[in-house]
Amino acid sequence: MKLSEVSFRSALVQIGGVASLKDLDQQGFEALIGFFEYLGFAPLVTQGRTYGKRPDMASLAQIELIRTLWGEFTRGAYDGEDELNKWLELSWKISSLRFLKVETARKIITALKAMKARAA
Known part of the structure; x- marks a missing residue:
């Protein structure tokens, strides 16, 4: 499935509440991801950013x-x-x-x- 630029921008404004990705906060990001998953999109990588195994280091x-x-x-x-x-x-x-x-x-x-x- 492919999302058009117009549809993406519309979702960004209506769901994320911003006109630009650089203004997107964590809550808006999560809402957009939920919407995209509802449409059938799946992340290519299921793991987020990581610094690897780091005993005694901040999570x-x-x-x-x-x-x-x-x-x-x-x-x-x-x-x-x-x-x-x-x-x-x-x-x-x-x-x-x-x-x-x-x-x-x-x-x-x-x-x-x-x-x-x-x-x-």
């Missing part, structure tokens, strides 16, 4: 939660992860999320939740 779910909390805290003011990486380096002495240990990830999540609550 992909923790990393994604940190990204989400950072985006909510900064209210989307920064594109990409440059500012997040700068904050991680200054505050936690970690240059990137891929080097994050599970215990530090828990602390960062707690800190970001508190920062977000104070900003509200």
Whole structure:
């Protein structure tokens, strides 16, 4: 089955709530994927992004939660992860999320939740 460009753009606006893929958030992405699966589309790869087996390292779910909390805290003011990486380096002495240990990830999540609550 092939989806036309017009149909795709229409689904993007009506289901994802955005006009461009770059503006799509996680909730919109999941809604679109559900719609595409309903139409009969199946992913080519069933496994998402992974860093492989990493004992004592942060899980992909923790990393994604940190990204989400950072985006909510900064209210989307920064594109990409440059500012997040700068904050991680200054505050936690970690240059990137891929080097994050599970215990530090828990602390960062707690800190970001508190920062977000104070900003509200």
